[in-house]
Amino acid sequence: MDIIELVTDVTADRREIVFRLSGQHGEIACAITREALEAQFWLPPDADQIRMLKAFADGQRRIIAVAERKIRLSPGGPVRLTTNDFLIRR
Template sequence: MEKPELEPQILANRQGVSFWLVRGNTTVECIVTIAALEARFWLEPRAGDAGILGIFRDGYSRIRVIAERKLLAHPCARLELTPDDFERP
């Protein structure tokens, strides 16, 4: 499994996990919402920090691929991933 390029952090409002993708000289902040982790990665509702970060790390390869695809389609400085981003066409 690939590791995040910088350590992920749970947002202060507990609505998501922030992580960063580094592309050349650019660092993009990415957020995967707790709703996405619950809906698409089987995170238990009201999970503690260790559970949230564990699920994030387990799903990181898929999360990263989706973030990279979304970033290619819509370049930005801050990217948010929601449950809809993980739906398969």
């Protein structure tokens, strides 16, 4: 996927960060849960929106890679990343 411009936003309930990825099939709406940020990117449980966006920015390459993999596995719909998406499976 090509990332022309990555715009992130925290949902009103602060349970997810939403972002969009662009590619040959158009734009795809994506989200990563707060729980995934806490488990995989060391986001403190009481973090505010600014700290959530910082955690996303720090893990952006990995988050986008996991989102792209999930898009390839099930193209066409929105993508929601949870803690399970970051687990290494053998």
